[in-house]
Amino acid sequence: MRGADQLRMRPHAGGVVIAVKAVPGASRDRVVGVLGDCLKIATSAAAEKGKANRALAAALADALGVSSKSVELVSGPTSPRKEFLVAGLSADEARRRLAEA
Numbered sequence: 052m053r054g055a056d057q058l059r060m061r062p063h064a065g066g067v068v069i070a071v072k073a074v075p076g077a078s079r080d081r082v083v084g085v086l087g088d089c090l091k092i093a094t095s096a097a098a099e100k101g102k103a104n105r106a107l108a109a110a111l112a113d114a115l116g117v118s119s120k121s122v123e124l125v126s127g128p129t130s131p132r133k134e135f136l137v138a139g140l141s142a143d144e145a146r147r148r149l150a151e152a
Contacts, residue, residue: 055150063088066121066138067145073131080106082114082152087131090149104128106110111135115148 059070070089078095084091089141096106108122115137127133137145 052080052084052149052152054127055146057085057088058146058149059088059140060145062142063136066136067140067142068134068136069111069127069145071105071107071111071135073103073133073135075103075131082110082149099127104133108135110138114152115140115145125144 053125061068072086072089072091072093074083075098077095080094080096081092082090083093090111092110094103094106094110095150096102104124108124109119112119112122117137117139121138123136124139127135139146140142
């Protein structure tokens with residue numbers, strides 16, 4: 052994926068926090084690419100009762116090759132700009148995996 056080196060990531064105890072821009076109303080859940088300093092993820096899930104946030108977390112986990120249990124929303128539950136904690140990965144490893152995706 053082009054632009055992975057531009058993503059805003061910060062280290063966190065046990066993992067890395069990745070900035071995400073959520074795009075609802077898509078035909079399927081997928082990582083679209085890089086938008087500014089955020090990872091743009093599209094979802095078809097409704098933005099109600101956390102469904103979209105769970106779908107975003109699953110798409111991010113899939114793109115990084117980690118378990119969906121390793122990805123947790125840490126900020127922005129009702130905002131299109133969110134931050135997800137990915138446990139067990141460093142920022143460098145996350146960038147490498149996204150660059151290869």
